Amino acid sequence: MSARILIAEDEGSIVTSLDFLMKRCGFETRVARDGEMALAALREFRPDLVILDIMLPLRSGFEICAAIRGDGALRATRVLMLTARGGSGEEAKGMAAGADGYMTKPFSTHELVERVRELLGPAMASGASA
């Protein structure tokens, strides 16, 4: 039982790197390149964690976050926000929107993986090795 990770990001190369990283951890991944796709994926894929870029076309990351929080079925879903904008104000905004974690680009791959594992919890963190 591997964790399901939804990657919501529009930059192609970043998607590639994230996807690689998550797969290497043994998680199941799904990619959404804009807000609409993200919403659809949330319903269908029911991820355990969403790596969410704030600057998404069509729907912003904040909106998606609010959607997750508003959906009872996704209570357990964790949200890790990614942004290229710096500043503590952004982080506060993210937390206020209901994100569980917040990372700025460029990120360290180690740190990202660690955060994901942390958020998923010990039960799922282990990954593929079942």
Added chain:
Amino acid sequence: MLRSWVVVFASFGYIGLLFAIAWFADRRAREGRSIIANPVIYSLSLAVYATAWTFYGSVGRAAHDGVGFLPIYVGPTLMILLWWFVLRKMIRVSKLARITSLADFVASRYGKSALLGGLVTVIAVIGILPYISLQLKAVSSSFQIVLGYPELEMPRSGNPILQVTAFYVALLMALFTIAFGTRHVDVGERHEGMVAAIAFESIVKLVAFLAVGLYVTFGIFGGFGDVFGKAAQRPELARLMAPFSAEGSLASWAWMTVLSMLAIVFLPRQFQVAVIENVEERHLKTAVWLFPLYMLAINVFVLPIAFGGMLLFPAGVDPDSFVLTLPMSQHHEALTLLVFVGGISAATGMVIVETIALSTMVCNDLVMPILLRWKRLNLAARSDFTALLLDIRRGAIVVILLLGYFYFTVAGEAYALVSIGLISFAAVAQFAPAVLGGLYWKGGSKAGALAGLSVGFAVWFFTLLLPAFAKSGWFGMDVVDNGLLGLELLRPTQLFGLRGLDQITHAMIWSMLANIGAYVLVSLVGRQSAAEHSQATLFVDVFTQTGEAPRVWRATTSVSALQALLGRFLGPARAAEQFTAYARVRGLKSAQELEADAGLLNFAERQLAGTIGAASARTMVATVAQEEPLGMEEVMTIIDEASHVIAYSHELEQKKQELEEATANLRAANERLKELDRLKDDFISTVTHELRTPLTSIRAFSEILHDSPDIDPAERHRFLGLIIKESERLTRLINQVLDLAKLESGMAEWRTSELDLCEIVGDAVSATSQIFKSRGVSVEARLPDRVPPVAGDRDRVMQVMLNLLSNAVKFSPSGTGRVEVRLAVETDGVRVDVEDNGVGVSKEHQGVVFEKFRQVGDTLTQKPAGTGLGLAICRQIVERLGGRLWLQSEPGKGSVFSFILPLAVRQEQAVAATA
């Protein structure tokens, strides 16, 4: 002796004597040996103040009020102190301004207002009617009484015989007056004959009164002590000897005194003899003591006669008649006749002078202005005015006397003589504020005078005249009892609840309050015209002015026209005389040498004013000269003031505008700063974002490759490729950002030279041919053979071309894409078009395309490579070079990016302007 025909004969004889004196005086005046240029004559003429009212009425009043008859004579005596200042000023001003009447005085002071003159005339005429009727009553009654000799029969009120008598008396007086005053029109409205005649009649009435007084005191009684002693024994008479015995009598005294102080100046006849007829100012010095002496003399025996009558006669004998009935009762016929003639003298003196003064006002200040303005009559074209003037005056005299008679029949029976007279006093008192204010307060304005006079007159009418009519039964008592419109507060005799005063005092308080209040308030609130200003200064400062202010005329007339104008009023001979005299004064030999300049117009106006009054004179000369005069000094002052004010307000306006501009500028600058700040923040955050994005991939892949040595080689290859790509992207971005920053800040280096666009376009196309080939898009350049050179930096223009071409490639469909480059020469420069057949740009995005970091593209497909800064940079470059860059596109139909660069000649200017 006292038969009717004797009495009549004596009366006519006396009148005839007066005529003779007048004629004699006139003749002497013509010969240049005026007999009235004599201070004694002047002072005696002032005694026309004492009329039949004095003659008969003071005794009547004394019989009721004791010493209460005195204020009417105390007033003028008190005025002595003021005469020297007030009268003297009036005389000086009147001479200077050629005033011909009281109405003329007021009109002249307030900017030569014909309206004001007319109003004063109307008030004067209406106001004096009671007074005239009083004389008629006195003459008629005394005539009746004398005819009743030896019986002492009092004429009963409403007696038709009395009315008929009065009528004939009125007509006769009219005839006398016409004969006295309208034989010719005199310059300055001087009536030397009349003055001489009334000086004589002053003597006559004084003599008559003294005679009867002496007779009663020493003939019937044993002297003053005897009369007063006997009176003291009778309680009702004793009371009369104590002043202020009745309630409210102090107020009455006070107001009566004030009234008569005003009347001695403002009664039209007094103004006439005191001011208009005055020959020399210094005659006033004599009048100052002689007149009070006369007053004293004529009043000395009033109380004795009154008491004598009360003591001798039973009740029922009208005290007004005592002067007549006392000698009658003693069968002293000669004295009776003398007294009667004295009474006639007093009455006719008053009527003649008053009516002449009034008719002059009616003619000059009421009728003539109206006629002159009535264009249909085309009066200004008449050649001879004297006949018209005289006719108007004669008509006025008849009308006034008939009106006086009418008043007598309607209201004359209601009151005793004194009360009737006081009503008139109160009427002329209304002139006081406007005249005295006009003499001493420059701020008094025409509007103020109009307001004061109108209001004061209205109150006078309401509180005095209306009740008189009502009491006589001509008018219902309803308004008197219940007030106007049934409001108790508006009762004519107790206005606003003011009680306890006699009617005259009550009326005086309210009318003076209203008059002065309106005059002052309206004057303060309003503004004066230039004419009012100059007249105000002339009047108020008359003693300080060294000479007459020359008036500015701008005229287009001739000397002959002016002379003819004068001739119409003075007679051609007289006019010629005047002109010749004036020419001589100017140092010229004859009138022919005169020029129709300001001075002459001035002179003509002054001469005319002496005949028809200042207001009409102005109109007439203005008709001929077609201009309006202004006092030069006044004009300069007014202009000066005005220009100061204008300059100041200009300054203020300017300052205000500057301030507004500065504020607006500041506000705009602030807005711009905020906007720029926002933009800067936006820019910085966007740049940050854009920089971090490729960095993210670079770092991520680098770490991945570093941490996974056993990665699949294909993947490793792929990831390395991505690293390289993103590094390039990053580099490009950094370069472009820096470039844009340099361009925007103006720090970029420009190497301007003359460029051949054909060559540049050609180079750009060949430089990008590889990209086109790899994308499968065809590119074609359609260039004319030669184009005029444009000025610019080659590298920059190349940069623009390359950018446009690479955009075209990016957005053209692969394989079928076609890009065309065209060059065209326009009037203001050379235009380059880069057309592609790609997806096109929708209207809403067309503006966005040129913005920094904005890219338009189908979001489902891969985001187009590029920073989004390219077009922004292109636009900066093109605009820096003085050109324009724009887009024409429709979705699905491709796009055309065009830019135009100005020709080399004007290029430098454009660059200089934008640098």
